[in-house]
Amino acid sequence: MALTRIAGLSLQAQKTFFIETFGCQMNFHDSEKVAGSLVLQGYRQVEAAEDADLILYNTCSIRDKAEQKVFHRLADFKRLQKEGKKFAVIGCVAQQEGERIFERAPHVSLVAGSSSYRSLPQLLVQIEQGERATGLNDRETSQTFETEFTARTNPHRGYITIIEGCDKFCAYCVVPYTRGRERSRTSQSVLEEARRIADSGLTEIQLLGQNVNSYRDPIGRASFAELLAEVGRVPGIRRVRFTTSHPRHFTRDIMEAIDTVPTLCDHVHLPVQSGSSQVLQAMQREYTREQYLERIAWIRAARHRSIAITTDMIVGFPGETEADFRQTMTLLDEVQFDGIFSFKYSPRPNTPALAMENAIPEEEKTARLAALNEKQREIQRPNYARHVGEIVEAMVEGYHPARGQIAGRSSQNKPVNFTIPEGSPPPAPGSYVPVRVTRAFPNSLAGELATESGVEPGKSLAEAPGPCSRI
Ligand code: SAM
Ligand code: SF4
Numbered sequence: 001m002a003l004t005r006i007a008g009l010s011l012q013a014q015k016t017f018f019i020e021t022f023g024c025q026m027n028f029h030d031s032e033k034v035a036g037s038l039v040l041q042g043y044r045q046v047e048a049a050e051d052a053d054l055i056l057y058n059t060c061s062i063r064d065k066a067e068q069k070v071f072h073r074l075a076d077f078k079r080l081q082k083e084g085k086k087f088a089v090i091g092c093v094a095q096q097e098g099e100r101i102f103e104r105a106p107h108v109s110l111v112a113g114s115s116s117y118r119s120l121p122q123l124l125v126q127i128e129q130g131e132r133a134t135g136l137n138d139r140e141t142s143q144t145f146e147t148e149f150t151a152r153t154n155p156h157r158g159y160i161t162i163i164e165g166c167d168k169f170c171a172y173c174v175v176p177y178t179r180g181r182e183r184s185r186t187s188q189s190v191l192e193e194a195r196r197i198a199d200s201g202l203t204e205i206q207l208l209g210q211n212v213n214s215y216r217d218p219i220g221r222a223s224f225a226e227l228l229a230e231v232g233r234v235p236g237i238r239r240v241r242f243t244t245s246h247p248r249h250f251t252r253d254i255m256e257a258i259d260t261v262p263t264l265c266d267h268v269h270l271p272v273q274s275g276s277s278q279v280l281q282a283m284q285r286e287y288t289r290e291q292y293l294e295r296i297a298w299i300r301a302a303r304h305r306s307i308a309i310t311t312d313m314i315v316g317f318p319g320e321t322e323a324d325f326r327q328t329m330t331l332l333d334e335v336q337f338d339g340i341f342s343f344k345y346s347p348r349p350n351t352p353a354l355a356m357e358n359a360i361p362e363e364e365k366t367a368r369l370a371a372l373n374e375k376q377r378e379i380q381r382p383n384y385a386r387h388v389g390e391i392v393e394a395m396v397e398g399y400h401p402a403r404g405q406i407a408g409r410s411s412q413n414k415p416v417n418f419t420i421p422e423g424s425p426p427p428a429p430g431s432y433v434p435v436r437v438t439r440a441f442p443n444s445l446a447g448e449l450a451t452e453s454g455v456e457p458g459k460s461l462a463e464a465p466g467p468c469s470r471i
Pocket of ligand 1 (some may be wrong): 024062063172173174175210211244245246271272273312313314343344345346347348
């Protein structure tokens with residue numbers, strides 16, 4: 001994570017903080033807001049827990065493994081308490097476990113929910129005085145959207161939370177209990193932030209929400225699709241992504257927006273969870289396999305380009321039979337996803353699935369997960385290989401010195417690693433360059449800078465003449 005400093009403050013005098021984030025992009029963006037609030041309080045961010053006065057863990061409780069990670073981390077660093085360092089647990093585990101965290105890890109001084117960074121100044125005063133502090137009453141607030149300062153740590157992409165919380169209550173999921181009810185931010189405020197991001201020089205925006213497309217403008221001005229299109233038209237913005245979409249609210253107008261606004265990326269992440277309508281019903285997902293496939297057909301019918309589709313899948317949900325699992329496998333064949341995030345069902349506190357019968361044994365879940373991933377790898381091989389010979393537009397994200405490769409990302413969200421002619425300066429991070437794809441792997445593309453397409457190495461595509469084909 002990049003460091004954030006404020007000019008004019010003596011480094012010695014300044015209190016320091018270290019923040020480690022677990023979980024999803026929403027958590028990472030929440031950490032950017034927490035870091036912003038701390039910087040405004042005069043703190044300076046450092047890159048190692050050992051160098052910090054305040055150590056914060058922004059936590060995830062979506063699966064048991066994610067939740068346990070933070071307790072391991074707290075145990076690993078407990079020894080630092082002797083040096084006077086303070087520990088804070090924030091985010092979803094904090095919401096879920098509350099003050100029980102103090103019992104499990106007595107060296108923790110602060111336990112606060114995902115949206116409590118607005119009350120951080122008061123909470124910090126309490127812990128500075130040697131007291132314990134909690135900030136857990138923020139699940140219903142929509143104040144979380146407006147922050148005085150967000151310490152943006154992704155140098156290429158600006159995140160904007162447009163909707164908080166979730167009202168869906170899927171039978172397996174803890175999110176409605178940790179992040180509270182759905183509340184949307186006004187379209188006006190979203191657009192203002194998008195313009196600020198563009199003014200700061202970032203060219204990519206990602207709209208965030210647990211169900212980003214359940215968005216409902218509190219001032220009734222724009223639907224989700226209209227807002228998406230408007231963000232895509234903000235001058236200076238070249239790429240817009242959005243995550244995560246719920247299939248139930250994936251309406252045709254979202255595809256119309258993608259068809260008409262070229263800056264909206266060639267990628268839709270649409271979690272399906274299971275290929276079996278019976279399991280989907282037990283999960284309370286509120287759509288069937290057929291309805292999901294109908295949405296896939298809309299995406300495949302995009303007018304000008306090929307849209308990559310990725311998904312989330314859960315295997316081993318209680319009662320998932322062999323036949324149900326086969327339907328998940330055949331869904332992979334039918335949709336030919338560009339990527340999947342696959343998980344073994346993990347029982348979570350408070351959720352209805354906890355009480356369901358016919359739990360699937362752990363070994364069976366492991367076997368199903370392995371079979372699913374193996375099949376998907378085989379699907380991705382030809383999918384990625386199809387791009388060999390194409391010129392794709394890559395946004396430069398970094399440099400792998402060991403491999404002598406530049407790391408980029410396509411509009412379809414596929415990693416594109418490429419070389420540049422010997423002796424040429426590497427293209428600037430954040431710039432867009434054409435890459436000729438020469439090799440494909442199941443999860444990435446490799447190639448070389450397509451200098452003959454008229455773009456000089458080191459110049460961005462934006463400065464170059466002519467269009468660039470998308471993958
Ligand atoms: N709102 C999004 C949706 O409905 O598709 C998903 C957001 S959730 C934070 C991210 C993913 O975690 C889900 O799509 C699901 O696959 C996975 N997940 C959630 N709860 C889970 C559980 N109890 N066990 C395993 N995976 C889980
Ligand atoms: Fe969890 Fe379901 Fe809400 Fe997604 S829609 S966050 S899976 S409850």
